[in-house]
Amino acid sequence: MRVLLVEDDPVLGPELKTELARGGYAVDLVDNGIDAEAAGYEDIYDLAVLDLGLPQRPGLEVLQNWRRRHNALPVLILTARSAWQERVDGFEAGADDYLCKPFHTEELLARMSALLRRVHQRSGSAGLEVEGLRLDEKTQSVIADGGEPVNLTGTEYRLLRYLMHNPGRVLSKLQLVEHLYDDAVENDSNVIEAYVKMLRKKIGRERIETRRGQGYVFRP
Amino acid sequence: MKSIQNRLNGAFVVITLVLCVILWLSYSWFLRQTAYDFVSASLGSEAYVLLKSVEMDDDGGWRINPQYVAPVYEQPMSGHYFQFQVGEESKWHYSRSLWDESIPLEGGKPVGDDGLRLVDKHGRPWLVRSETFTKDGRALRMLLAADVSHIEAGLSRLRWTMMAVVALFLGVMLLAQVLVVRSGLQSLVRVRGQLNRLKEGDIRQLPDADTAEVEPLVTEINYLVQSMEMRLTRSRNALGNLAHAAKTPLTVLDRQIEALAQQAPDRAGPLREQSLQLRELMERELRRARIAGAALPGQRVFLQQEVDKLLRTLRAIYRDRGLAIESDIASGSYFPGERDDLVELLGNLLDNGCKWARRRVSIRGRMDERCLELCVEDDGPGIAPQLRERLLERGARLDESRAGHGLGMSIVGEIVGQYGGRLTLDEAAGGGLRACVMLPRRAGIDLSVRPPTP
Secondary structure (H helix, E strand, O other): OEEEEEOOOOOHHHHHHHHHHHOOOEEEEEOOHHHHHHHHHOOOOOEEEEOOOOOOOOHHHHHHHHHHOOOOOOEEEEEOOOOHHHHHHHHHOOOOEEEEOOOOHHHHHHHHHHHHHHHOOOOOOOOEEEOOEEEEOOOOEEEEOOOOEEEOOHHHHHHHHHHHHOOOOEEOHHHHHHHHOOOOOOOOOHHHHHHHHHHHHHHOHHHEEEEOOOEEEEOO | OOOHHHHHHHHHHHHHHHHHHHHHHHHHHHHHHHHHHHHHHHHHHHHHHHHHHEEEOOOOOEEEOOOOOOHHHOOOOOOEEEEEEEOOOOOOEEOHHHOOOOOOOOOOEEOOOOOOEEEEEOOEEEEEEEEEEEEOOEEEEEEEEEEOHHHHHHHHHHHHHHHHHHHHHHHHHHHHHHHHHHHHOHHHHHHHHHHHHHHHOOOOOOOOOOOOOOHHHHHHHHHHHHHHHHHHHHHHHHHHHHHHHHHHHHHHHHHHHHHHHHHOHHHHHHHHHHHHHHHHHHHHHHHHHHOOHHHOOOOOEEHHHHHHHHHHHHHHHOHHHOOEEEEEEOOOOEEOOOHHHHHHHHHHHHHHHHHHOOOEEEEEEEEOOOEEEEEEEEOOOOOOHHHHHHHHOOOOOOOOOOOOHHHHHHHHHHHHHHOOOEEEEEEOOOOOEEEEEEEEOOOOOOOOOOOOOO
């Protein structure tokens, strides 16, 4: 899952980026409204965490512009503005969730995964579960068919979560790279093959199908 | 309270009345004087005629030749009298009309010049003129008198007539004055009506005045309303910026504390406590500072629209809870105040409801002549009566695990207080909490005291 993090605070931004990365997200940090809006149009983000008080262009305007151009990118507003009118304005502008500062990282992570589940029409509050395969977001482990939890490495976790959020969809290697890594990391799409291979060992071969020349499909 | 109209009319009545009385008095004095002068003149010419007719009779006495004397002097009590005395003799000669009376030689009230006197003779006013002539080398003193009671009667009749005319005149003038004053004050009366509409939120600015005297007042009021609005917006923005500026570092601090907690939990504990307090204090004060209150006139926020938006927001926030959030707002109900205040008020009430509700939260809005009533009900566990009071207290929390509960309620209380309204908590039909807010529609309606329950 790749996240667009828009935060102008020079301390909070990088720190948050580190923590979100620890939570298994590929994060691109943007610190102003104009760059944020432009980045939002790139079709590589699964979620945006948007601050409202931004230099150059207010966050609310960025969001309104996205929605006006039918950009359905899930947006979680993370702001110091806590008045109800501001929350209403945020949701009316098209936000999917609204979290007030100061906040705890755990809460932000929980809201983010809840939002992602909701976007991909997965109900239930206790983690991600697709046809007997259960992903524990806290421990970053997977349980297959009620068995023992199997630990995943950071990249395996991110790959599996992205696959589970998009079951039945053909996902190209490039697409997977885009959603698993942020801009800072130079990645050869061939590493995906290696990770798919390792993941297949942990959850069973048949769950990830290879489509030659196209990519992979997660079979629920 | 003094009324300009009454004062103008009162002053007019007093001044006109004084002027009329002076006019009336001087006019009747003048008339009387003229009448007396006239009588005096005729008495004077009469005296000369009489002087001519005075002659010495055969035995050396003096008499009047009746041939020359006007018949009125011959008729008893005719109202025209004379008497005379010649030389040093003490004997007075009287006209027949005097019968057995005589004209008083002295006394009476002097009127005008020529030694004219007004004498009261058995209740009738006599005007007496005395003349002294020299006839055949002897002094001849003559007194003439005229009964002027008919003049007095005429004068008094005239006085009453005049009084009636003056009264009529005064009435007409007063009526005219009232009309003039009223039309002159019309623009003030209009401004008063417009001010009421401004207060009720019908209009946001006073329309331009058509009177030069009222125009600066209207301009000034409009300017004040506008600058208050601008100041409110500005301070809101400043607060928003302050909140933003302060909360982000606070978030960073919190993270540092959490990081520290990993290594030295005993050192992080007190820090965390302080940070929490600071955060709550800031949140509370910022929210309080945002309340505009009923200070700003000219506002009317229709409920339905705001409630709809708020419910969309709450449904989004509590999407995972699957709550049924319903609204029942009487059409046309409006909030007599500032939009952000309404949204903050309802947001907190509804948020509270949503936090505690099992399945259902509802909001009901009703408006009558005096006030707007808003009730939010949930089907949660409710609150014990003795604890409800505590919840209304500032920042008191009943359940620490659900953050911000008490703060929300204290903000609600704060807003309600600023609008002179009343907040009550009781049990909903389903056992949950029902929070009702009553807000006066106009300033001056006090709802802060609970009316006796019927």
